[in-house]
Amino acid sequence: MAQVEATTERVIAADAETVFDALADYKEVRGKVLPGQFSEYEVREGGDGEGTLVHWKLQATSKRVRDCLLEVSEPSDGRLVEKDRNSSMVTTWTVTPAGEGKSKAVVSTVWNGAGGIGGFFEKTFAPKGLGRIYDELLQNLATEVEK
Secondary structure, eight states: OOEEEEEEEEEESSOHHHHHHHHHBTTTTHHHHOOTTEEEEEEEEOOBSTTOEEEEEEEOSSSOEEEEEEEEEEEETTEEEEEETTSSOEEEEEEEEOSTTOEEEEEEEEEEOOOHHHHHHHHHHHHHHHHHHHHHHHHHHHHHHTO
C-alpha cells in the first residue's frame, strides 16, 4: 500500500484569523461551503474546531463513496486536522497570512492507497479528483469570508 496525497491551496482576500475561524466553524460555515460531492453532513459533537466530531459522505467518483467520521484537532495556531475514524485518511488545513488583508489556505489529504493495479490508478487519478473537489470548497470558502 502506497500513501496517496492530494494538496490544494488558494489565496483568499480575508485575514488568516477570519479564514481559520470560518473553516473551524462546523456548525454554521463548513456545511455551507462543502461542494455537491459531500452529503449527509452532521456535526455529532462540538462544532467549533478542537474536539468536534463531524460526519459526511464524500463521493469522490461515480463509484467511490467514502463514509467519513472525522475527529478534529488544532495541533498549532492556524492548523486544523481532521482524522477519519473509518479509514487512514487525514486532512490538514493550514491558514497563514499572505500580505495585507489576505491569507493562504492549504488543504492536504493523505491516506493509505490500495495495492496492485488499483493502487496505481488511485495514486495517479485520486489526487487530481480530490484536488478539484477541494478547489471548489476553497472557492466557496473565499466567497463566504470575502462578503
